[in-house]
Amino acid sequence: xxxxxxxxxxxxxxxxxxxxxxxxxxxxxxxxxxxxxxxxxxxxxxxxxxxxxxxxxxxxxxxxxxxxxxxxxxxxxxxxxxxxxxxxxxxxxxxxxxxxxxxxxxxxxxxxxxxxxxxxxxxxxxxxxxxxxxxxxxxxxxxxxxxxxxxxxxxxxxxxxxxxxxxxxxxxxxxxxxxxxxxxxxxxxxxxxxxxxxxxxxxxxxxxxxxxxxxxxxxxxxxxxxxxxxxxxxxxxxxxxxxxxxxxxxxxxxxxxxxxxxxxxxxxx
Amino acid sequence: xxxxxxxxxxxxxxxxxxxxxxxxxxxxxxxxxxxxxxxxxxxxxxxxxxxxxxxxxxxxxxxxxx
Numbered sequence: 019x020x021x022x023x024x025x026x027x028x029x030x031x032x033x034x035x036x037x038x039x040x041x042x043x044x045x046x047x048x049x050x051x052x053x054x055x056x057x058x059x060x061x062x063x064x065x066x067x068x069x070x071x072x073x074x075x076x077x078x079x080x081x082x083x084x085x086x087x088x089x090x091x092x093x094x095x096x097x098x099x100x101x102x103x104x105x106x107x108x109x110x111x112x113x114x115x116x117x118x119x120x121x122x123x124x125x126x127x128x129x130x131x132x133x134x135x136x137x138x139x140x141x142x143x144x145x146x147x148x149x150x151x152x153x154x155x156x157x158x159x160x161x162x163x164x165x166x167x168x169x170x171x172x173x174x175x176x177x178x179x180x181x182x183x184x185x186x187x188x189x190x191x192x193x194x195x196x197x198x199x200x201x202x203x204x205x206x207x208x209x210x211x212x213x214x215x216x217x218x219x220x221x222x223x224x225x226x227x228x229x230x231x232x233x234x235x236x237x238x239x240x241x242x243x244x245x246x247x248x249x250x251x252x253x254x255x256x257x258x259x260x261x262x263x264x265x266x267x268x269x270x271x272x273x274x275x276x277x278x279x280x281x282x283x284x285x286x287x
Numbered sequence: 288x289x290x291x292x293x294x295x296x297x298x299x300x301x302x303x304x305x306x307x308x309x310x311x312x313x314x315x316x317x318x319x320x321x322x323x324x325x326x327x328x329x330x331x332x333x334x335x336x337x338x339x340x341x342x343x344x345x346x347x348x349x350x351x352x353x
Contacts, residue, residue: 047351047352047353048350048351048352048353049351049352049353050351050353051351057351070352070353071349071350071351071352072349072350072351072352072353073320073347073348073349073350074347074348074350075293075294075345075346075347076293076312076314076317076319076346076347076348077293086317086318086348086349087348087349087350087351088318088349098349100349101352101353103352103353113322113325116327117320117322117327117345117347118320118349120320120321120327120329120330121318121319121320121347121348121349122349189353190353216353236353237353238352238353239353
């Protein structure tokens with residue numbers, strides 16, 4: 019009797035961003051959670067290793083016993099990715115990044131986002147380009163939130179951004195990947211990681227992003243605003259893994275008509 | 288003297304340092320970053336950096352965001 023060889027699932031190369039390797043391709047934000055406990059549990063369930071935070075004024079008269087976000091999401095355990103959310107000009111974004119670098123003891127990886135208007139939170143790409151150039155010159159490693167324009171994405175890569183992060187749909191909208199064709203074009207042209215940032219609403223959206231060949235997905239609201247955020251964090255972890263595996267496996271070609279899976283020969287009726 | 292801290296006026300003794308301000312705000316030992324008149328002041332300089340009347344100080348920290 020011949021022995022069945024043991025199944026060996028093919029390995030994937032891990033995600034590499036700015037020279038650091040990540041096993042998880044899911045990046046998560048820390049906004050909109052009920053409290054710090056829920057934030058911590060959701061992050062744990064998501065398996066994410068890179069976590070975004072915002073930089074804001076401390077409140078005068080703040081309760082000193084209130085737990086600090088960075089105590090729950092320790093920089094010793096996670097890669098902290100400070101964002102420039104809320105910035106509408108290159109100047110404000112650069113200022114925010116410099117404060118973040120000081121806050122995180124010289125850690126120079128940032129998520130640059132320069133917004134254009136409140137209604138759509140669509141990126142202001144002219145200001146984004148100005149800020150990216152300045153930040154890169156100043157030694158920052160820039161992961162850039164951008165529109166899904168393949169030419170601008172390439173330009174940001176050529177400037178030296180370490181990851182390109184086009185939106186799938188507006189921030190917090192949960193509409194899913196609206197222009198798969200553009201995301202696909204950006205992925206095909208890029209030599210740095212491409213991550214869909216913003217727009218994911220549920221697990222299948224994350225899977226679609228990964229099936230398109232994205233290197234990862236960054237999300238916040240889809241987890242934080244789910245009825246059960248911890249369960250959704252787990253769903254997203256699985257969705258990212260499933261989408262990545264499907265991309266690597268290579269899907270079957272689509273056909274217009276059916277093709278029987280069981281042989282036609284040998285029927286006895 | 289009066290300085291602007293996170294947009295609000297605050298009375299401090301003349302020549303007070305950033306370390307004094309942080310103490311007064313009950314934020315000593317917390318992970319934060321400080322900007323005076325839009326220039327970053329490194330943490331190591333808090334004990335020696337004297338503020339001046341009219342300075343605009345920002346004290347920031349990390350909070351939840353996406």
